[in-house]
Amino acid sequence: EAQVTQNPRYLITVTGKKLTVTCSQNMNHEYMSWYRQDPGLGLRQIYYSMNVEVTDKGDVPEGYKVSRKEKRNFPLILESPSPNQTSLYFCASSFHRGQDEQYFGPGTRLTVT
Amino acid sequence: AQSVTQPDIHITVSEGASLELRCNYSYGATPYLFWYVQSPGQGLQLLLKYFSGDTLVQGIKGFEAEFKRSQSSFNLRKPSVHWSDAAEYFCAASGGYNKLIFGAGTRLAVHP
Numbered sequence: 293e294a295q296v297t298q299n300p301r302y303l304i305t306v307t308g309k310k311l312t313v314t315c316s317q318n319m320n321h322e323y324m325s326w327y328r329q330d331p332g333l334g335l336r337q338i339y340y341s342m343n344v345e346v347t348d349k350g351d352v353p354e355g356y357k358v359s360r361k362e363k364r365n366f367p368l369i370l371e372s373p374s375p376n377q378t379s380l381y382f383c384a385s386s387f388h389r390g391q392d393e394q395y396f397g398p399g400t401r402l403t404v405t
Numbered sequence: 406a407q408s409v410t411q412p413d414i415h416i417t418v419s420e421g422a423s424l425e426l427r428c429n430y431s432y433g434a435t436p437y438l439f440w441y442v443q444s445p446g447q448g449l450q451l452l453l454k455y456f457s458g459d460t461l462v463q464g465i466k467g468f469e470a471e472f473k474r475s476q477s478s479f480n481l482r483k484p485s486v487h488w489s490d491a492a493e494y495f496c497a498a499s500g501g502y503n504k505l506i507f508g509a510g511t512r513l514a515v516h517p
Binding site for chain 2: 296323325327332333334335336337340342348350351382384389391393394396397398399
């Protein structure tokens with residue numbers, strides 16, 4: 293089944309404790325992206341990747357890192373999480389470009405205390 | 406600046422009634438336009454998209470949207486709403502290769 297998977301689905305952590313949210317897709321998509329969803333703000337892009345080893349900042353990249361060492365995986369790293377990063381995070385992928393149909397993962401709800 | 410606006414934060418309709426969700430965009434040129442639906446606890450699913458051509462676009466689940474260049478709008482419609490349509494709906498636009506900009510979303514409630 294074609295899908296985007298994210299782990300963990302729920303995470304509660306404390307300020308400053310490094311964490312990684314994994315994202316994997318099995319559709320051989322070139323483009324992958326991370327979004328955060330906050331009430332009243334919709335989804336905002338954090339980082340995106342056009343292909344292996346090619347990443348770039350989205351609209352809200354501060355406090356986040358990403359890497360793309362394999363085509364299927366695009367982990368999101370929070371090296372020193374803060375409470376303002378409490379949010380619902382979505383990973384998405386598309387075949388080639390950002391304006392192709394994007395397939396979304398189920399989301400990761402992160403709480404930073 | 407590029408932006409997508411969904412003026413209605415919350416809409417309630419009765420089951421069987423018609424539905425229209427509004428979306429306006431602000432871009433330098435006509436962007437690619439999308440409507441996504443998010444059911445509770447789920448990720449986003451594409452309902453339909455507009456790239457060019459016919460301004461009335463058909464999507465899944467009986468939804469359609471009309472692109473109006475003069476009004477910079479891309480409103481989503483459904484002639485008869487079902488209880489299972491209760492969800493949050495996002496309009497999105499892309500003007501380039503990399504960035505998808507979302508509106509704030511409209512939460513739809515359906516009364517039986």
